[in-house]
Amino acid sequence: MKNRISTFSLMSQLFFALILSSCHKDYSPEIVVLKKGNLQVNMVHQVDGKALIFDSLTYTTSLGQHYMVNDLQYFLSDISLHELDGSWLEITDSAGIHYVDAETASSCQWLISQQIPAGTYDSIGFVFGLDKEANRSNRFPDPPERDMFWPDILGGGYHYMKMNMKWKKVGMPETMPFMFHIGIGQIYSGNTANPDSIIGFIQNYFSVKLPAVLRIDNNKSSSVEIAMNVDRWFDGQNAFDFSLYPMGIMQNQLGMYRACRNGMQAFSVQNAIPN
Amino acid sequence: MSMKKSWILYFIILTVFIGSCKKSGENTIPWTTIPYLITIPPHFPQKLNIPSDNPMTVEGVTLGRYLFYDGRLSGRTDPDSLMSCANCHVQANSFVCGINNPKYTNGHPFGITGIPTPHFMLPMINLIWTDHGYLWNGSISDENPAVQSRKLEDLVWMGIVAPHEMHGDTGRTKALIQSIKGYPELYKNAFGSDFVTIKNTGKAIAQFVRSLISANSKFDRFLQGEVQLTASERTGFVLFMTEQGGDCFHCHGGDGNPLFTTNLFYNNGKDSLFDDLRDRYHFTMSSSDIGAYKAPTLRNLVFTAPYMHDGRFKTLDEVIDFYSSGLVWSPSISPLMHHIATHGIQLLPQEKADLKAFLLTLTDSSFVANPAFARPSRMPDEN
Structure with a gap:
């Protein structure tokens, strides 16, 4: 009898142990360690596939107008990484805004400090300039971003891009300054660009999505090199004629529209390098 | 005396010595300064150009103001040879000499020996926000290969020796300021030492100049x-x-x-x-x-x-x-x-x-x- 009880007891204990162990197995939370990595963005600036040379009258548009670039500064914002399944990750570091001065190396590259889930992304996106929500006057009190401010009476906020240039066509004795400046456009009720006749504003920022196989590995840094192909601002579907805008384009919405239509094709991914 | 005894004696002497040091130190008032608070006007830049080795203090600005206006900064005492920053930097003219200046015809300043300055003057306003170098060409900046010519502070010694300004020498200026009653104490208040140096002189004047904020137009x-x-x-x-x-x-x-x-x-x-x-x-x-x-x-x-x-x-x-x-x-x-x-x-x-x-x-x-x-x-x- 003692042996039978003992055997029963042992069997019972084994049974409950099995139940408990199976319960434990079924209901214990699985600890999932998210794998994350970093991404470094490098901006490069090119004309006809070669590195942009500043202050040199060596470039020619498709309309035969020679030009040089003296300064190039712009904002990129709302950078995002897109996955094959259509989902996307918005990068929110630095409020998602990056100021780039093409002549200042430190501004042309930045490490996204936000940890990015490891995986393969099929494209990178961003907004050229600042969207309506981000483009608030006085949000940047300090230079260099401050010096991009766009007058409140012309729509406020900041220049999306300042490309200070000079141009010349055959027969012109001298190079002429040109301010290829893009920001909020204005609609005027009259034919003149008198701010008192502004009846509306146009948000000229645009989104860019560039195909690129971007692999983010756990605890590693990948990099992506994005090129702004400066020549494309002038040679896209709206060949840009400097002579049409002797007063610049800040107060000429058609000029900014044409520039932006070209600018949508000005960016490309050069390299996407894991690790 | 055995070696062991000599060590004990040495230890006692050292203990007494350290104890005496501590005792006298207890009566020493530590040097402290009062931070000079800058109120940033609305929409003005948040980043202030204040070198880490020259924080603004009430004592530093006070000393700088005296030096800015003291003609003996030139290192001379003869009334005809006095020259201070304020000779040319006139407050009533927003710290340029001004076109109606009775001494500097047409607003073009010249130095103690009559040599005109290479350029006319820049307004001395809001320099605490200057971020691309001082002077018309911006040469007083971190990009200057001469390390002693990079900061607002450096313009003081440069002004003392420049032929078109004070045309003096820093040693003479230093000795004269040191000898003037009241200045050593002001230096001690500002920098913790009553020893007058050109470096601290530059720091003090730069602090005063950085305090010149104009934002009430x-x-x-x-x-x-x-x-x-x-x-x-x-x-x-x-x-x-x-x-x-x-x-x-x-x-x-x-x-x-x-x-x-x-x-x-x-x-x-x-x-x-x-x-x-x-x-x-x-x-x-x-x-x-x-x-x-x-x-x-x-x-x-x-x-x-x-x-x-x-x-x-x-x-x-x-x-x-x-x-x-x-x-x-x-x-x-x-x-x-x-x-x-x-x-x-x-x-x-x-x-x-x-x-x-x-x-x-x-x-x-x-x-x-x-x-x-x-x-x-x-x-x-x-x-």
């Missing part, structure tokens, strides 16, 4: 919604802020940059030939900087005539006329001077008047009358 009050601009001032403001108007704001700031300067350098179309060895080009050696100079702040420009690095324009009207129809093309003209094809912005007479009316709203009369920036009523040895 009519336009400032307009931005705060406290006053309205007149119709003419508003029209001038629109001209100032628009590309198809005067397009002044790209170089001189505006509602998004209330310093009214970018502190950057531009060839603004004054000349076609260049022979100034102190333009921006001679510092950067970049051909695009030929004939380029710092865009000065437009604040208080009613006080700061004559205008431009060489003082060529004696009145504000002459400056406006120049930008209206006097621009000259050169290969290095700034790309921002996009009205060059017509030699300027071609303003009508009324537009010129409106633009001038707006520019005059940048006048901060309280700055030029601020007693905190004025000559102390008594020098340290007169107290």
